[in-house]
Amino acid sequence: xxxxxxxxxxxxxxxxxxxxxxxxxxxxxxxxxxxxxxxxxxxxxxxxxxxxxxxxxxxxxxxxxxxxxxxxxxxxxxxxxxxxxxxxxxxxxxxxxxxxxxxxxx
Numbered sequence: 259x260x261x262x263x264x265x266x267x268x269x270x271x272x273x274x275x276x277x278x279x280x281x282x283x284x285x286x287x288x289x290x291x292x293x294x295x296x297x298x299x300x301x302x303x304x305x306x307x308x309x310x311x312x313x314x315x316x317x318x319x320x321x322x323x324x325x326x327x328x329x330x331x332x333x334x335x336x337x338x339x340x341x342x343x344x345x346x347x348x349x350x351x352x353x354x355x356x357x358x359x360x361x362x363x364x
Contacts, residue, residue, distance in 0.1 A: 284340070285334070286333075286361040287332070288328065288330060288358070289331060291354050292316065292325060293325075293352035293353055295352055296316060296329075298314045304351050305346065308339075308346075309341070310335070311332065312332045312334055313331075315329050316328075339360075
């Protein structure tokens with residue numbers, strides 16, 4: 259019961275952030291709803307204004323080579339990733355409103 263008491267004053271968003279932080283994935287973002295024309299350069303240019311990026315990856319079909327409409331951006335800093343998530347989620351990129359969330363393993 260004591261372990262639950264320490265989280266009593268935390269908001270659901272704060273609890274989620276703590277859970278994600280414990281998983282070590284707070285620097286990597288999932289970007290969904292990408293235009294099929296969006297490439298890694300466009301994604302890096304859009305997110306690079308929020309901090310130093312380690313890796314950008316647009317996921318493509320291995321047969322056709324066409325984008326599947328989602329990708330990942332990994333920052334060097336958790337703070338930069340958090341700001342990018344807040345600023346870019348729901349914004350228009352290449353004519354599409356994108357969804358930005360923390361990436362998770364699994």
